[in-house]
Amino acid sequence: NAGVTQTPKFRILKIGQSMTLQCTQDMNHNYMYWYRQDPGMGLKLIYYSVGAGITDKGEVPNGYNVSRSTTEDFPLRLELAAPSQTSVYFCASNIRVGPQHFGDGTRLSIL
Amino acid sequence: TQLLKQSPQFLSIQEGENLTVYCNSSSVFSSLQWYRQEPGEGPVLLVTVVTGGEVKKLKRLTFQFGDARKDSSLHITAAQTGDTGLYLCAGGSRTSYDKVIFGPGTSLSVIP
Numbered sequence: 001n002a003g004v005t006q007t008p009k010f011r012i013l014k015i016g017q018s019m020t021l022q023c024t025q026d027m028n029h030n031y032m033y034w035y036r037q038d039p040g041m042g043l044k045l046i047y048y049s050v051g052a053g054i055t056d057k058g059e060v061p062n063g064y065n066v067s068r069s070t071t072e073d074f075p076l077r078l079e080l081a082a083p084s085q086t087s088v089y090f091c092a093s094n095i096r097v098g099p100q101h102f103g104d105g106t107r108l109s110i111l
Numbered sequence: 112t113q114l115l116k117q118s119p120q121f122l123s124i125q126e127g128e129n130l131t132v133y134c135n136s137s138s139v140f141s142s143l144q145w146y147r148q149e150p151g152e153g154p155v156l157l158v159t160v161v162t163g164g165e166v167k168k169l170k171r172l173t174f175q176f177g178d179a180r181k182d183s184s185l186h187i188t189a190a191q192t193g194d195t196g197l198y199l200c201a202g203g204s205r206t207s208y209d210k211v212i213f214g215p216g217t218s219l220s221v222i223p
Contacts, residue, residue, distance in 0.1 A: 040120065092153070
């Protein structure tokens with residue numbers, strides 16, 4: 001029962017470095033999402049995708065990019081890491097209007 | 112912009128006590144979901160309510176959606192240590208079925 005798998009679980013980056021957060025799901029869900037969670041702020045939507053080849057911006061997309069070449073994978077790219085991007089990142093997936101299934105998160109620190 | 116507020120932000124109670132947490136907005140939502148998140152894990156869906164005035168029960172948890180579909184409450188009876196976690200409400204948009212808006216959460220600690 002893999003569900004939504006995120007890698008890595010932890011990462012420390014230096015300012016200006018780049019990295020890709022990986023997300024894959026095995027439930028054949030068309031919809032996938034990237035959120036960031038900061039203390040006391042809830043989950044903020046970064047990007048989402050309604051199917052392979054289709055992506056759209058969420059509430060806080062600046063500094064991030066995504067791609068969706070397959071139904072299963074939805075990687076999140078940070079090009080120039082900044083301290084403000086220190087957060088816990090969650091990937092989720094669902095069928096339309098269904099409950100979202102979340103991964104266990106990637107904890108990212110930028111120093 | 113649709114916003115969800117949750118209260119209280121933090122709650123610490125003794126095992127066996129009852130509690131209620133609230134989720135409020137000035138906007139109308141097509142549906143409202145409650146999630147529980149444990150440390151080091153992602154949120155897990157507890158319930159979805161879609162009809163104004165709807166009440167759903169999940170063992171010791173009772174969820175209610177306000178008549179106007181702008182607010183919701185979660186009541187826990189006889190809290191257990193296993194109820195400890197972050198409780199998030201999420202409102203489904205009436206204009207975009209692709210996204211939900213999450214509240215900031217209520218952090219519950221149940222002390223033995």
